Amino acid sequence: MTTIDDISEARICENVESRHASHDQQSRIANLLGIKTASVRMDSQAKYAALARGDAEIYLRLPVDMDYQEKIWVISPEV
Numbered sequence: 610m611t612t613i614d615d616i617s618e619a620r621i622c623e624n625v626e627s628r629h630a631s632h633d634q635q636s637r638i639a640n641l642l643g644i645k646t647a648s649v650r651m652d653s654q655a656k657y658a659a660l661a662r663g664d665a666e667i668y669l670r671l672p673v674d675m676d677y678q679e680k681i682w683v684i685s686p687e688v
Contacts, residue, residue: 611663617643619666622659625650631671638669 613619621639624630635648649665659665 610660611666613666617645619644620646620664621648622656622665622668623648623650624656625652628673631673634671635669 619642621635621644623632623635639648649659651659656665656668660668
């Protein structure tokens with residue numbers, strides 16, 4: 610991971626699909642923080658890898674549908 614002294618230099622990852630992420634809300638947060646860099650949109654779990662590699666400093670998981678239940682960490686009973 611990287612460290613930065615100025616939050617306006619942060620790089621943000623967000624989900625590429627608008628049905629999984631609120632791009633407008635992400636943009637408003639970036640503007641409030643003074644971040645000028647365009648966010649990097651990625652699919653799948655690649656965003657976590659980008660953070661770990663130091664390719665980004667911020668990833669906010671902001672759901673669009675408040676009834677949506679995350680299922681990526683659920684272990685199937687068949688396993």
